[in-house]
Amino acid sequence: MSAALFAVTGAVLDAPALERAVVRAHGEDSARTGDPGAGAVTTFLGLVRDQNLGRRVLHLDYEAYEPLAVRSFERIAEEAAVHWPSIRLGIHHRTGPVAIGEASIVIVAASAHRAEAFAASRYAIERVKQIAPIWKREYFEGGDVWIEGAVAAPDDLEARDKARRLSCA
Amino acid sequence: MRVTVRLFARLRDIAGTSELAADVAPGATIADVWAGLVARHPDLAPYERSLSAARNLEYSRFSAAVADADEIAFMPPVSGG
Numbered sequence: 001m002s003a004a005l006f007a008v009t010g011a012v013l014d015a016p017a018l019e020r021a022v023v024r025a026h027g028e029d030s031a032r033t034g035d036p037g038a039g040a041v042t043t044f045l046g047l048v049r050d051q052n053l054g055r056r057v058l059h060l061d062y063e064a065y066e067p068l069a070v071r072s073f074e075r076i077a078e079e080a081a082v083h084w085p086s087i088r089l090g091i092h093h094r095t096g097p098v099a100i101g102e103a104s105i106v107i108v109a110a111s112a113h114r115a116e117a118f119a120a121s122r123y124a125i126e127r128v129k130q131i132a133p134i135w136k137r138e139y140f141e142g143g144d145v146w147i148e149g150a151v152a153a154p155d156d157l158e159a160r161d162k163a164r165r166l167s168c169a
Numbered sequence: 170m171r172v173t174v175r176l177f178a179r180l181r182d183i184a185g186t187s188e189l190a191a192d193v194a195p196g197a198t199i200a201d202v203w204a205g206l207v208a209r210h211p212d213l214a215p216y217e218r219s220l221s222a223a224r225n226l227e228y229s230r231f232s233a234a235v236a237d238a239d240e241i242a243f244m245p246p247v248s249g250g
Contacts, residue, residue, distance in 0.1 A: 065244065152247045
């Protein structure tokens with residue numbers, strides 16, 4: 001069975017499994033439309049970093065509103081498809097404790113050509129940070145703290161444009 | 170009518186629970202649900218300006234009406250990735 005394209009999981013992320021699932025989905029699209037098959041696949045891994053704001057980080061603990069997070073990933077893929085119609089995206093995010101150097105997120109983009117795959121991948125991670133209902137608690141030497149970034153507002157076109165600009169930089 | 174309220178991250182910590190039932194009047198909005206929550210947990214009040222809400226797994230405005238048995242979520246600023 002193929003991995004789901006969009007998932008939130010407490011398990012260690014399996015990037016090759018997501019790559020296979022995204023390439024398979026892209027192939028199904030191509031078979032249907034007659035467009036070229038995948039010629040480029042990008043895999044973005046977000047890792048837990050050992051330092052943040054000058055603090056020595058011990059580990060992160062992620063919490064998610066799981067069903068809404070999965071819907072947010074689907075929405076991000078739909079948005080990306082408006083800009084890059086022939087791409088396929090997959091997004092998996094981990095929850096629970098994640099050690100330094102382990103992946104908290106994997107984003108796979110498949111397309112006929114590399115430019116679209118790179119752009120859609122960058123767009124997706126920017127949008128995840130803007131609208132996915134996921135929170136990280138940072139455990140560092142001397143304490144722990146919730147990290148709070150963007151106020152999630154999926155219909156905020158300014159934020160969406162910002163993600164688009166970054167993806168085309 | 171009664172709705173289920175879901176809280177996450179810092180909001181959950183402050184309220185001391187991730188889920189609670191709330192009784193609201195007919196015609197109530199998400200803003201009314203939040204006001205009732207703040208009445209029970211006044212420490213949540215400062216979060217009103219940096220809050221997102223969802224109704225039945227859709228992001229929603231605070232002016233949206235709620236219905237019996239809805240799941241209403243309140244979320245602090247997100248930090249995934």
